[in-house]
Amino acid sequence: MRNFVTASLAASLLSVCAGSFAQPQLGTAPVSRAQVQKELVDLERAGYDPRNSTAYPDNIQAAQKSVAAERARQDDARKRAPNQDAGSM
Numbered sequence: 001m002r003n004f005v006t007a008s009l010a011a012s013l014l015s016v017c018a019g020s021f022a023q024p025q026l027g028t029a030p031v032s033r034a035q036v037q038k039e040l041v042d043l044e045r046a047g048y049d050p051r052n053s054t055a056y057p058d059n060i061q062a063a064q065k066s067v068a069a070e071r072a073r074q075d076d077a078r079k080r081a082p083n084q085d086a087g088s089m
Contacts, residue, residue: 042067 040050048063049055 039067042070046070 043060043063044050046063046066048060052059
C-alpha cells in the first residue's frame, strides 16, 4: 500500500511538472508560420547565416540585435509621423 501511495504521489507530481512546460508564457500570443518565416528573412538580411554553425550563437545574437534596433527605429519614425502632421495644421 505504501508503494502505491508513493507511486501515485510521484506520478501526480510528474504530470503537474510536465503540464507546466506546455503552457505558453503570460503575455505571449501564438506565432504563425508566416511570422516565423518573416523573422528568419529579417535575421538573414541582418547577416545571420543558418548554414554557418561555427559562428553560432554569436551570429544569430548579433542579427537579433540588429533587427531589434531597426524595429526600434521604425517604431520611433511611426510615433513621430503623426506629430509632424498635427503641427502643420
